[in-house]
Amino acid sequence: MTDEKLSRRQLLQTAIAGLAAVPAAGLLAHPAEVAMLSETDATAKSLGYVADAKSVDAKANPNYKPGQTCANCMQYTGKAGAAAGPCNIFPGKDVAAAGWCKVWVLKPGAKVG
Ligand code: SF4
Numbered sequence: 037m038t039d040e041k042l043s044r045r046q047l048l049q050t051a052i053a054g055l056a057a058v059p060a061a062g063l064l065a066h067p068a069e070v071a072m073l074s075e076t077d078a079t080a081k082s083l084g085y086v087a088d089a090k091s092v093d094a095k096a097n098p099n100y101k102p103g104q105t106c107a108n109c110m111q112y113t114g115k116a117g118a119a120a121g122p123c124n125i126f127p128g129k130d131v132a133a134a135g136w137c138k139v140w141v142l143k144p145g146a147k148v149g
Contacts, residue, residue, distance in 0.1 A: 072115040072120060073129040080126065080137070089136035095136060103149035107133040 073080055075087060081082015086092055089105045106112045106123060112131065116143060120130040142148065 045118035054066050070122070070128070070130045073123070073126050073131045077126075077129075083125070083137040083139055085126075085131070085135060087132040087135045089134055092136050098142075099138070100136065101148060103107075104136055104140050104142075105133060106131045106140075108133040108144045108146040108148060109136075111139065112143065115117075 072087075073085060075081070075085055077085075084092070084097055089100075089102075092100045094100055106121075107114070107116075109123070111124040112121060112133070113124065114130070114133060118133060120132050123131040125131075125137070131137075
């Protein structure tokens with residue numbers, strides 16, 4: 037009987053530990069379906085975000101240099117080679133790896149171009 041109670045306790049503890057791990061794993065994993073940031077989003081507009089860095093208005097953005105993209109920006113946390121990924125500036129949305137905005141800063145160790 038004592039062994040049975042111990043087994044139930046162990047089972048309950050294991051189940052609780054498992055339940056606690058599920059939300060944590062969910063937070064760490066990037067959801068499969070994340071909306072893309074729109075160029076018309078108010079914050080995106082204010083930061084001059086474009087999904088294709090080649091369409092940056094160089095006159096309006098004199099700091100922009102060809103080769104600067106979200107993929108080589110410090111704020112980009114997407115996987116290398118992916119078409120899109122998360123950006124620290126736009127939580128909850130993915131930005132295009134080929135995109136660009138005014139707060140672009142070279143990712144340490146990355147190269148432009
Ligand atoms: S902060 Fe960097 S990664 Fe985010 S949108 Fe701007 S250029 Fe792209």
